[in-house]
Amino acid sequence: MSIGISELILILVVVLVLFGGKRIPELARALGIASYEYKKAKEALQNEARELKETMEKAAEQEENKQGK
Numbered sequence: 001m002s003i004g005i006s007e008l009i010l011i012l013v014v015v016l017v018l019f020g021g022k023r024i025p026e027l028a029r030a031l032g033i034a035s036y037e038y039k040k041a042k043e044a045l046q047n048e049a050r051e052l053k054e055t056m057e058k059a060a061e062q063e064e065n066k067q068g069k
Contacts, residue, residue: 003011019027 015024
């Protein structure tokens with residue numbers, strides 16, 4: 001289920017009619033900034049989750065060492 005050329009042209013015409021030629025670069029820029037911010041936030045959350053996992057694993061190892069002695 002892919003978008004064909006005719007559907008793509010129709011979408012572009014509708015966007016052009018709704019927003020006008022002057023607003024399209026502004027919308028594209030805003031979309032690019034939003035995409036960048038999303039990617040940055042996603043990476044920050046992944047790093048935080050990785051650090052939390054490592055911390056929990058170290059705590060579990062220390063607990064096992066305490067119980068094993």
